Amino acid sequence: MAENNDIQEGFLCPICHKDMRSPNNLITHFQDLHSEEQEFLKSIKEVYGKAKKKILKLDEQDIQNFKELTLNKYHIEYSEPQDPDRLLRTFGSDRKQQEQELVAWLDGSTVTRCPSCASSFNIARRQHHCRLCGCIMCNSCSYFLPYDVAQTIVAPVTNVSDREHSGKETDSLRTCVHCLNMLESRRKVQIEQMKKPTIWHLYLLLQSNKKQIQSSVDLYNKMYNSLTAGETTFLLQDVQALRLSIAEKAQMIETLGKKIASEPIDPEMPKAVLLQNNIWKATSNYIKDSLLTLPAPPTVQELEKIRERFSRMFQDDLPPQSAPAVKKVTVTTGWSPANISNDAIKGDQDDNPLIEQMNIVRNYITQARQAHRFEEVASLEENLRMLKETYRKQLKS
Amino acid sequence: MNVIAAIKAYVVKMTSDSEPGMKVLLMDKETTSVVSMVYGQSEIQQKEVFLLERIDSPNYANSSGLRYLKCLVFLRPTQQNIELLCTELRNPKYGAYYIYFSNIVAKADIKILAENDEQEVVKEVQELYMDYLAVNPHLFSMGIPMCLSSTASEITWNHSALQRTIQGLISVLLSLKKSPIIRYQSNSKLARDLGNRIDETMNKESSLFAFGPSGQSLLLILDRRDDPITPLLNQWTYQAMVHELLTINNNRVNLSGIPGISKDLPEVVLSAEQDAFYAKNIFMNYGEIGQNIKQLMDQFQAKAKSHQKIESIADMKNFVDSYPQFKKLSGNVTKHVTVVGELSSMVNKHHLLDVSEVEQEISSQNDHSAHLASIKKLLHNDKIRHTDAAKLVMLYALRYQNQSNNELSSLIDLLYKRGVSDKLIKYIIYLLEYAGSHARQSNLFNVENAVKITKRFFKGLSGVDNVYTQHKPLLHDTLEDLIKGRLKDNLYPVVGNHSSGLRSQDVIVFIIGGATYEESLAVHTFNKNYPNFNILLGATNIHNSTSFLEEVENAFRGVDMLIRRHTRHIRNVKFDTK
CATH class of the missing domain: 3.90.830.10 (Sec1/Munc18 (SM) protein, domain 3a)
Known part of the structure; x- marks a missing residue:
């Protein structure tokens, strides 16, 4: 404890610091010796009262609002969410009571000394209460939380526009050192959380790329299976194109992973090394296990063989069915036939709506292919085939 | 009822509930083994968990953190862990905490955590019931190598092992969403104690156990002492x-x-x-x-x-x-x-095939003089390991404990002559004290005989029976009785006032004192042969012969072996006076 400050105990005269040993002695001493100083004391009191009044005028709603928010966070036991309207209406002289309704103030009657500096309370050193936790301290142990700082702490407050008290920046809240420390450490945490290192951003990029690639991989597997099962829904060139784009993405992921691994390291954070290496390891594992293991698409010759085998099987099994006379083109995508060139439609075929229809679908297909939307290409191809079938039949009849 | 799938689902839940981002997984010693039983490091890395930390490692408290990481905390709700976690939360090393407890956690502990979460870093607290080791889809263990201790008159639970077993079993039931009827082996105080305590906990936490009709199942608690043979045998799967x-x-x-x-x-x-x-x-x-x-x-x-x-x-x-x-x-x-x-x-x-053949014969046939001769022959063979020699004598001791012309003493002399260590020979006595005929309620050997001989007769005709896999663990017979509804009420009574008449298709068998992989195989074949039934095997530990004998020895630690109750007649094994 601060012993060099000569802490005195007993019934001290606030002016000459003599120990008078009993309350009665102190009173007589004061009246005898310091009566001429009464005037001075009175003036002090007046100044004090003025200050008090000034504090009183602190915008009531704001202080309550602020407290309500902080209290909800820190002192759930004490806080009773209050109706802001009611707070507005009760204004003025019972301010102290309102504050105490939010934070129960410690009963000061048994506290004779400041808990943090151990000086005893008297007329000159009065008891003060922390507005956040209600504990007691003296003026010199009090800290003041400037009003605007308090506002930034509760920054996510929704009613920023409601604030009509711009002139009160100089106001502040009296707090104890503990509450101030807690607020301070909390603020630090918030700041640190806002501050994201490069690796964090790189990782975010890596993940979003991974997500994209995963959907491509799923599509690729579907297309590959359909292709090797002898179906003609997807075209070989599409499959190859998709594989190429997956490979490109894989390269991208790899570079990102390497970049994360080689990111310069803060010497105070040995864990970061491990983290970065592990991210790289996981990325390369992912590439190895899910991307490099993708089966290569069959070559043209292989594909022909597969198709031949299946078509033979198909013919053996079922007699050729008459194609269903479905003509409907289901266009679920947002492509418009806007850029169909009119030259595509030639001369005497003009009058046949089927030809026109087929040309439109062909156009859709090229557009869809450019956008790598192979599932749509597949369904459009199916439509085109049906159209051709019907067209052929029409010609025969 | 697949424990591996249950644990995997929980881990997936844990990693997906905590939103995407780089994560660190903070665990204690036991939860580390729980997770590592089902996930390898590279697999868990694919779930964005890039760092693994142990909260109970001595330098964890002083290590630095990375604020941009999310921390998944997966701990057992022990007092020590709560304290460590409080220290962690007061000075958080990571940006956000998602706390998962492996078992039911006390409200008071949650409150303590909340009070210490000054900086509001905790985003989530959940109970994920994975307080056990999933070994195979149908096999789990508590990972307690020694669960017994003994007083002068009987073998009892080691107190902390009992607590751990209760917690583990409760979490098994919760993770599989079962609120079973409990039956226990009536001659075993261990089984009765465990059964009662499980029932108590289930009643206390009845809201957690309200699973409705899908929770119907049976928990059968057995004692290793009923079948001390199985863990001694050499295995061939x-x-x-x-x-x-x-x-x-x-x-x-x-x-x-x-x-x-x-x-x-x-x-x-x-x-x-x-x-x-x-x-x-x-x-x-x-x-x-x-x-x-x-x-x-x-x-x-x-x-x-x-x-x-x-x-x-x-x-x-x-x-x-x-x-x-x-x-x-x-x-x-x-x-x-x-x-x-x-x-x-x-x-x-080590000529294990020869050893195993004799072991199998002793365990599943009845021919005293022939067995004695083959044991003696092997004891003279110095290629045989001392442990195998001692185990053969143990099998003999258990098998012919009540035979009038029992020659155990001369076999023990032979072991001494071979130079087998005192420790191994003492195991024979410990084993007889642990699971001699006084401690068994099923007749491990004789009952089977008539049935087995006819069975073997038929099998012998088709010639498929393998001499090294003749032995069927007692569990096999118990399960068969259970499935056919022949499990006797007086031998396997029900805890509480439930009726045993209710036959459930989901059965959890728990063996106090450890199970073996041979029993795991038996359960596996049962599940395959009776697809209507779903049997899950659990135990305090998965034993091999070495760990089994160590557990038996440990059970008698601190007991004066000079006043033995069941083996006083065996004079040529010397114990020191304590």
Whole structure:
């Protein structure tokens, strides 16, 4: 404890610091010796009262609002969410009571000394209460939380526009050192959380790329299976194109992973090394296990063989069915036939709506292919085939 | 009722509930083994968990943190862990905390945590009931190697082991969403105590156990003492054999102590979840494994050969394409070839086939003089390991304990003459005290005989019975009785006022004192043969003969063996006065 400050105990005269040993002695001493100083004391009191009044005028709603928010966070036991309207209406002289309704103030009657500096309370050193936790301290142990700082702490407050008290920046809240420390450490945490290192951003990029690639991989597997099962829904060139784009993405992921691994390291954070290496390891594992293991698409010759085998099987099994006379083109995508060139439609075929229809679908297909939307290409191809079938039949009849 | 799937689902929940981002997983010693039983490090990395930390490691408190990481905390709700977690929350090392407890956590503890969460870093607190080790889909363990202690008159639970077992079993039930009727082996105080305590907890937490009709099931609590034979036998199926000869610990086999093994393989992981070859061969017997491993080698060699002739660019491309698979395969092949090679060298060196044949005969046939002669013959063979010799005498001691012309004393003399250590010979006494005929309620040997002989007669005709796998664990008979509704109420009473008449298709069998992989195999075949039933086996530990005998010895630690109750007549084993 601060012993060099000569802490005195007993019934001290606030002016000459003599120990008078009993309350009665102190009173007589004061009246005898310091009566001429009464005037001075009175003036002090007046100044004090003025200050008090000034504090009183602190915008009531704001202080309550602020407290309500902080209290909800820190002192759930004490806080009773209050109706802001009611707070507005009760204004003025019972301010102290309102504050105490939010934070129960410690009963000061048994506290004779400041808990943090151990000086005893008297007329000159009065008891003060922390507005956040209600504990007691003296003026010199009090800290003041400037009003605007308090506002930034509760920054996510929704009613920023409601604030009509711009002139009160100089106001502040009296707090104890503990509450101030807690607020301070909390603020630090918030700041640190806002501050994201490069690796964090790189990782975010890596993940979003991974997500994209995963959907491509799923599509690729579907297309590959359909292709090797002898179906003609997807075209070989599409499959190859998709594989190429997956490979490109894989390269991208790899570079990102390497970049994360080689990111310069803060010497105070040995864990970061491990983290970065592990991210790289996981990325390369992912590439190895899910991307490099993708089966290569069959070559043209292989594909022909597969198709031949299946078509033979198909013919053996079922007699050729008459194609269903479905003509409907289901266009679920947002492509418009806007850029169909009119030259595509030639001369005497003009009058046949089927030809026109087929040309439109062909156009859709090229557009869809450019956008790598192979599932749509597949369904459009199916439509085109049906159209051709019907067209052929029409010609025969 | 698949415990591996249950744990996996929980881990997935844990990693997906906490939103995307880089994560660190903070665990304690026990939860680390829970997770590592089902997930390898590379798998968990794919779930964005890039760092693993132990909260109870001594330098954790002083290590630095990374604020941009999310921290998944997965701990058992013990007092010590709560305290450690409080310290952590007061000075958080990471940005956000998602706390998962492996069991029911007290409200008071949650309150303490909330009070210490000054900086509001905790985003979530949940109970994920995975307080047990999932070994196989139908097998779980508590990982308690020693669960018994004893007073002067009887064997009792070690207090902390009982607590741990209760917690573990409760979490098994909760994770599988079962609120079972409990039956226990009536002659075992251990089983009765455990049954009552489980029932108590279920009543206390009745809101958690309100699963409705889908929760209907049976928990059957058995005592290892009813069948001390099974853990003593040499095993011939892959998993059981590796455990008996090399010891599996949390899916890991330590090879570092074996001479002539390359330095790159100090430890191999045998997990059916990650290793297809192991998964396929886990219940295959020794002969079949040999064939399968040869196939694996051939496959590998064919692949390797095709890689050798890289001439054209197309070859090169093919090689690069298939290289990751190749490398994976190569690692797997090396692993299994090493393990199987080690097994077979041990089998040959120690004449385990001869030993096993005698073991099997003693355990499943009744021919005193012939057995005595073959044991004596093996005891004179100095190729046989001392442990195997001692185990043969143990089997004899249990098998013919009440035979009038019992020659145990002379066999013990033979062991002394061989130079078998005192420790091993004392095991014989411990074992008889632990599970002699006084402690068993089922007749381990005689009842089976009539049935078995006729069975063997038929099997002998078809010639398929394997001499090394004649023995069927007692559990097999118990389960058969249970399924056919013949399990007697007086031998396996019900806890509480429930009726035992209710037959449930979901059965959880729990063996106090440890189960074996032979029993796991029995349960596996049962599930296959009776697809309507779903049997799950659990135990305080998965034993091999060494760990089983250690547990038995440990149970008598601190008891004066001079005043033995059941083996006073065996005079030639000397115990020191305490």
